[in-house]
Amino acid sequence: MDDSHINASASSSSSLSSSFQDTEDDQTIASILAEEESSKLDRRLGKRLSHLDSIPHTPRVNGEIPDVTDATLDHERLSERLVTYGLAELQMEGDGNCQFRALADQLFRSPDYHKHVRKQIIKQLKHFRKFYEGYVPEKYRSYVKKMKKSGEWGDHVTLQAAADRFDAKICLVTSFRDTCYIEILPKDKDPTREIWLSFWSEVHYNSLYGSGDVPTRAARKKHWLF
Template sequence: MEIYLRQMKQFLIMKGYKKRLLENGLVEHQVKGDGNCQFRALSDEIYGTPEWHNCVREHVVNQLKSHPEMYKGHVPMVYDDYLKKMSKSGAWGDHVTLQAAADLYGVKVLVITSFKDTGFLEILPNVKKSEKVINLSFWAEVHYNSVHPKGIVLYHYQ
């Protein structure tokens, strides 16, 4: 019975998550779930391919290094240790790396989540440089994907 209830809860959460995507005319572009998914999804939104995730990670980490006063207080460990961790391929991105990406590229990041009560997270850049919005989806502490308007065909490098 407990397994059934857990599965039913997960189904209802997924249904709400998919509904949010549909209601906003969005579809997910699945990216590889290898610990780099946040950076892959950001790369897909910025460059049209998830394959430049290492470049995005490097730029985001450089943003974090260049402006510790903006991010240090939001990290739950020694800041230098955090920077070392985030520099490594496979380290999961978090809310701090999303803020650093928004600041670096000067764009709003909109995250559609599977959280029941917080379906949308809006991350605003410190200084806006563009009207572009980076759209991501986030499945409850596990995985990020890139999100695009339905019906728009984007070229993805193979």
């Protein structure tokens, strides 16, 4: 057998191994999810913000990152809101995957499943293009290709896709001056779970819990530091 056949065989074996690994990862995720009582909404956090009105959610790509002064004020505003409503953050790494890490923590109780979450969101964006392309100002295929890369920041389009993919109501406590709370609902479905995230506007996402209920999970890298 010549080198070209050996290389082709090795490449084929590598692709097959990767495919098996992806399938195994998906099965692991499915098992973890099955163990959770995902059909029951945990409304304990929702009751704390039940008096707040949520604005209609319009998916959008990321805006400009605020300057240091505005970002600092935004962070202080968000921190005050979390204290007011008895919420606390589990800090996500600031590696560009924070939205997907926070979603993974809420869905699977582990930020380490962020690659799986991103993969599922990309599938949603590809398979249901008509739902999302109107919110993307650039060429849609370029947007999806870019969003597929690890480290690419998630936006409100990917949040909507996550809500649709996982049949989840995403509850977003924000640092926006005029908008404290946003609910993102799946299209044409009743949500089967709630996901709670904090959004330091255009800068960072974290996973939310009730004060005193934040799990202890050692991060492998430094948390987002500003």
